[in-house]
Amino acid sequence: MKKLVLTGAAGRLGSYLREPLTKLADTLVSTDLVEDIGKLYDGESYVKADLSKLDEMMAVLEGADMVVHFGAIGDEAPFDDILQSNIIGAYNVWEAAYQQGVRRVVYASSIHAVGMYPKTEFIGTDVPHRPDTFYGLAKCFAEDLGSLYWDKRQLESVCMRILSAAQVNNPRSLGSWLSYDDLIHLVETSINTPVTGFSIVYGVSNNDRAPVDNHKASFLGYRPKDNAEQFAEKVLAESEHLDPTDLTHMCQGGPFATVEIGNSGLANMNVVDDKKTT
Structure with a gap:
C-alpha cells in the first residue's frame, strides 16, 4: 500500500500498532487529538485531527488505501460525549x-457490543447485538454502519470485537485477554486478507478459557498464539470467591454489565x- 491511516494513534493500543503498521505501507499517517505524538517511526507522519469533524477526516484520508480506526472514547461516558467521538466519529471515518x-476500514469494535451475553453461552460472531453501555451501543452502530457501507457502497470493513487487551490481573482476563502481539497479528491479517466484505472477528488470544467462538472468521487467517493460562495459578490464588449471580462475573462485558x-x-x-x- 502507498498510504495507511491510523486513528487513535496516541492511545495505549495505538502505541503498539504504530511501528508494525509502518511496515505495511510506504506512508503511515497517524492521527489523534494530541498536539504532538512524540518521536516518529520511519515512514510515519502525524496529523492532529478531530474525528467529529468530517472535513478533517476527509483531509486525513485523502489518497489512503485503508484506515485502521482505533480513535474514540475508550470507556463508558455520558451519551453526548459518546455521540460526538464514537458515533459521529465513526460515521465521519466511513x-x-x-x-x-479507501478500500477498507479496519475497526476496533468491542466485546461491549454484545456485553450482556452470559460467558457460559460461548457466543459466535453472528449473535445479535446486546450492548452493555452507551459505549457498547456505539460499537453496535459502527458495526451496522460497516455492514451498510458494504451492502450499499462496497466499502469493506473488518470489525474486531476486542475483549481485553490489557495485562492479565483478574479472573475475567483469563478468558478475555488479547496480548499485544496477537493484537498486532489481528490487525495485520485484517489488512492483508485479500477479500473481507463486511466481517466480524473477536479480538482474543488463544486462551483455554476464551468465551467466544471465532470459527466463522477463520478465513481472515487470524491464529493467535498467546494463552492467558500461564497466569491462571497466580491470578486465581490472589482472587476472592466470585459470586456467580453477579453480572460482573457472569456477563461478557464484565464490570460494564453492571455499571450505571x-x-x-x-x-x-x-x-x-x-x-x-x-
Whole structure:
C-alpha cells in the first residue's frame, strides 16, 4: 500500500500498532487529538485531527488505501460525549473513506457490543447485538454502519470485537485477554486478507478459557498464539470467591454489565497503563 491511516494513534493500543503498521505501507499517517505524538517511526507522519469533524477526516484520508480506526472514547461516558467521538466519529471515518476511495476500514469494535451475553453461552460472531453501555451501543452502530457501507457502497470493513487487551490481573482476563502481539497479528491479517466484505472477528488470544467462538472468521487467517493460562495459578490464588449471580462475573462485558449507564466502566477495572514509548 502507498498510504495507511491510523486513528487513535496516541492511545495505549495505538502505541503498539504504530511501528508494525509502518511496515505495511510506504506512508503511515497517524492521527489523534494530541498536539504532538512524540518521536516518529520511519515512514510515519502525524496529523492532529478531530474525528467529529468530517472535513478533517476527509483531509486525513485523502489518497489512503485503508484506515485502521482505533480513535474514540475508550470507556463508558455520558451519551453526548459518546455521540460526538464514537458515533459521529465513526460515521465521519466511513463517509470520508467512501468519498476518498479507501478500500477498507479496519475497526476496533468491542466485546461491549454484545456485553450482556452470559460467558457460559460461548457466543459466535453472528449473535445479535446486546450492548452493555452507551459505549457498547456505539460499537453496535459502527458495526451496522460497516455492514451498510458494504451492502450499499462496497466499502469493506473488518470489525474486531476486542475483549481485553490489557495485562492479565483478574479472573475475567483469563478468558478475555488479547496480548499485544496477537493484537498486532489481528490487525495485520485484517489488512492483508485479500477479500473481507463486511466481517466480524473477536479480538482474543488463544486462551483455554476464551468465551467466544471465532470459527466463522477463520478465513481472515487470524491464529493467535498467546494463552492467558500461564497466569491462571497466580491470578486465581490472589482472587476472592466470585459470586456467580453477579453480572460482573457472569456477563461478557464484565464490570460494564453492571455499571450505571453513562458512568465509567474502567473505574471498576485494574487496567495497567503500559503504553509503549518509542
